[in-house]
Amino acid sequence: MAHFEKANSIGEWLDQRLAVETLKRVLQTEYWIPKNINFLWAMGMVLAATFGILLISGIFLLMYYQPNVNLAFDSVNYTIMSQVGYGWLWRHVHGVGASVVFLIIYIHMFTGIYYGSYKKGRELIWLSGMLLFVLFSAEAFSGYMLPWGQMSYWAGMVITNLFSGGSLHANGLVEWIRGDYVPGQAFLNRFFMLHVLLVPLAIIGVIVLHFGTLRIPHVNNQDGEEFDFAEAAELYKAGNVKESKVIPFSPVFLSKDVLVMGVYFLFFFYLVFYHFEFAMDPVNFDPANGLKTPTHIYPEWYFLWSYEVLRPFSTNIGLIAFATAQVIFFMLPFLDRSPNVAPASRRGAFQIWFWLMLLDILVLTFMGKLPPQGIWSTVGLVAALTFFALWIALPIITKFEKKL
Amino acid sequence: MANNTKGRRDFMGMALGGFTALGGIGALYAMKRTWDPLPSVKAAGFTTIDLKDVQDNVLVTEKWRGKPIFVLKQSKEMVAKAQNEIGKNGKKSINRLIKIGDNYYMVAVGLCTHLGCIPGYNPEKEDFLCACHGGMYDATANVTKAPPPRGLDIPPFKIDGTKLVLGEAGPEYKKMLADGTTLAV
Ligand code: HEM
Ligand code: FES
Numbered sequence: 001m002a003h004f005e006k007a008n009s010i011g012e013w014l015d016q017r018l019a020v021e022t023l024k025r026v027l028q029t030e031y032w033i034p035k036n037i038n039f040l041w042a043m044g045m046v047l048a049a050t051f052g053i054l055l056i057s058g059i060f061l062l063m064y065y066q067p068n069v070n071l072a073f074d075s076v077n078y079t080i081m082s083q084v085g086y087g088w089l090w091r092h093v094h095g096v097g098a099s100v101v102f103l104i105i106y107i108h109m110f111t112g113i114y115y116g117s118y119k120k121g122r123e124l125i126w127l128s129g130m131l132l133f134v135l136f137s138a139e140a141f142s143g144y145m146l147p148w149g150q151m152s153y154w155a156g157m158v159i160t161n162l163f164s165g166g167s168l169h170a171n172g173l174v175e176w177i178r179g180d181y182v183p184g185q186a187f188l189n190r191f192f193m194l195h196v197l198l199v200p201l202a203i204i205g206v207i208v209l210h211f212g213t214l215r216i217p218h219v220n221n222q223d224g225e226e227f228d229f230a231e232a233a234e235l236y237k238a239g240n241v242k243e244s245k246v247i248p249f250s251p252v253f254l255s256k257d258v259l260v261m262g263v264y265f266l267f268f269f270y271l272v273f274y275h276f277e278f279a280m281d282p283v284n285f286d287p288a289n290g291l292k293t294p295t296h297i298y299p300e301w302y303f304l305w306s307y308e309v310l311r312p313f314s315t316n317i318g319l320i321a322f323a324t325a326q327v328i329f330f331m332l333p334f335l336d337r338s339p340n341v342a343p344a345s346r347r348g349a350f351q352i353w354f355w356l357m358l359l360d361i362l363v364l365t366f367m368g369k370l371p372p373q374g375i376w377s378t379v380g381l382v383a384a385l386t387f388f389a390l391w392i393a394l395p396i397i398t399k400f401e402k403k404l
Numbered sequence: 405m406a407n408n409t410k411g412r413r414d415f416m417g418m419a420l421g422g423f424t425a426l427g428g429i430g431a432l433y434a435m436k437r438t439w440d441p442l443p444s445v446k447a448a449g450f451t452t453i454d455l456k457d458v459q460d461n462v463l464v465t466e467k468w469r470g471k472p473i474f475v476l477k478q479s480k481e482m483v484a485k486a487q488n489e490i491g492k493n494g495k496k497s498i499n500r501l502i503k504i505g506d507n508y509y510m511v512a513v514g515l516c517t518h519l520g521c522i523p524g525y526n527p528e529k530e531d532f533l534c535a536c537h538g539g540m541y542d543a544t545a546n547v548t549k550a551p552p553p554r555g556l557d558i559p560p561f562k563i564d565g566t567k568l569v570l571g572e573a574g575p576e577y578k579k580m581l582a583d584g585t586t587l588a589v
Contacts, residue, residue, distance in 0.1 A: 161519045180470065290472070315553045371535075372537055
């Protein structure tokens with residue numbers, strides 16, 4: 001056995017057995033963050049905190065929620081909302097959290113795109129981040145099924161029907177996913193399992209991976225500048241804090257993160273207490289009815305852009321367009337052919353590409369909410385075609401980009 | 405470590421790896437089967453509906469396997485109109501109707517063949533509109549406007565006097581399947 005000395009404090013006792021000092025050094029005091037970054041770099045920790053809040057509120061909802069087609073609706077809308085002490089709080093926190101987490105995810109993604117933080121050694125950060133986006137989408141969709149209202153049922157119907165592959169007519173696959181001919185008890189139970197166990201477990205795993213991928217390349221900075229972290233760290237440790245280009249993650253950088261989080265949570269709890277209704281679709285306050293479709297079916301706001309890519313086309317083309325839109329962002333590090341790691345503002349044509357892409361996603365989002373009629377159909381179609389045109393243009397314009 | 409143990413270690417590694425892979429494949433199959441619909445779900449697949457009291461051009465909605473079933477008795481004029489109608493996908497509307505005695509009925513699963521919303525019937529215009537993405541169907545539920553790729557699917561049926569047994573494939577249904585009037589559901 002290893003030799004142990006008598007410890008003089010709890011900290012020392014733990015350090016002998018768990019090497020907590022080494023852990024603290026590696027993960028906090030000597031994990032280096034560039035100085036030249038702004039509040040947008042706090043979005044990652046804001047996301048982590050929001051996930052924590054979803055987890056805690058979800059655990060309390062879980063105490064009264066009933067995954068049964070006859071009971072689910074009332075267990076949420078009656079028991080949790082009006083019987084359970086502060087049940088409404090968990091529900092509103094959970095609903096607002098699920099919606100706002102996507103707003104922050106989109107900001108986080110577009111920050112990465114703007115500063116070129118997916119290139120040259122940072123590809124895995126981008127890929128694991130996209131994996132998190134897909135997992136959060138699955139988490140939000142499966143959670144949306146649980147209150148078993150009209151929107152739950154019909155969103156479940158429409159989204160699982162996507163898997164019939166249009167003309168492939170793969171009804172067997174759709175029924176396999178549902179465990180029934182239509183969404184029913186088997187369907188609710190398996191999406192409940194996914195929502196409260198399998199997907200959150202996968203999310204936690206991929207968050208760890210995402211952090212791991214950051215370690216070696218380090219986070220990017222506002223100028224895309226490449227510098228020697230070891231050298232900068234030595235400078236900092238030697239006391240030349242001003243001259244060094246880096247600061248330690250904890251406690252120095254974390255205190256800045258906490259400031260941004262503070263502002264964010266003011267906004268968050270303002271929504272929870274005064275504007276939770278934006279996260280609660282009124283149609284979902286009618287219990288699920290398999291014999292009546294709501295007049296308009298639309299997803300939550302964060303899925304609208306990809307829904308609008310599906311809508312203007314015929315079944316098969318629509319499906320291909322939708323499937324492509326779901327995965328195309330994974331390809332970004334490989335479709336951007338320019339070696340420049342720099343903010344979009346210094347990258348010529350790419351700057352135009354960036355703002356057009358952002359604008360196009362916004363237009364698609366607004367069109368997705370409007371009924372598919374008249375001029376809105378046309379605007380939606382043009383925006384959907386622009387989306388694909390931009391992705392086709394990306395390798396070409398970045399190929400010709402001037403090397404900085 | 406001595407080289408002469410390497411062969412033995414490799415052998416044990418491969419043998420264990422092989423059995424683990426086999427077990428893994430077995431487990432995957434078990435998982436797939438666990439997601440399958442239960443036998444009770446599969447067995448509850450038959451419903452009998454009586455068409456005796458159905459009125460001309462009044463849509464009746466029944467339920468089969470949890471899905472809405474549209475029944476629309478066609479008036480003389482509607483049958484005459486259906487004679488010449490051809491759907492977006494090139495199928496004849498008249499072939500979709502079920503003849504019982506002298507009467508013609510449209511019987512179909514009331515879920516849009518695009519993504520599964522329930523289309524609404526307009527008795528004045530004698531057509532169906534799906535509000536989800538704007539698909540349209542005529543009174544025989546044949547498709548007249550995309551995105552739906554085909555008319556509403558016709559459930560397997562067997563004629564029994566004035567009744568229809570849904571879930572059982574009679575000769576009239578088999579003929580519709582064979583000539584492509586409907587796809588299997
Ligand atoms: C492990 C963590 C989680 C647990 C235990 C959990 C648990 C639950 C439960 C029991 C419900 C049903 C009650 C209700 O509808 O309010 C629910 C709903 C929901 N969850 Fe979660 N959840 C978790 C994480 C998440 C995450 C990360 C998201 C989104 C990104 C999410 C999105 C949703 C949505 C959209 C609903 C429907 C809310 C509503 O209609 O009120 N959940 N969750
Ligand atoms: S579901 Fe009917 S048109 Fe899309």
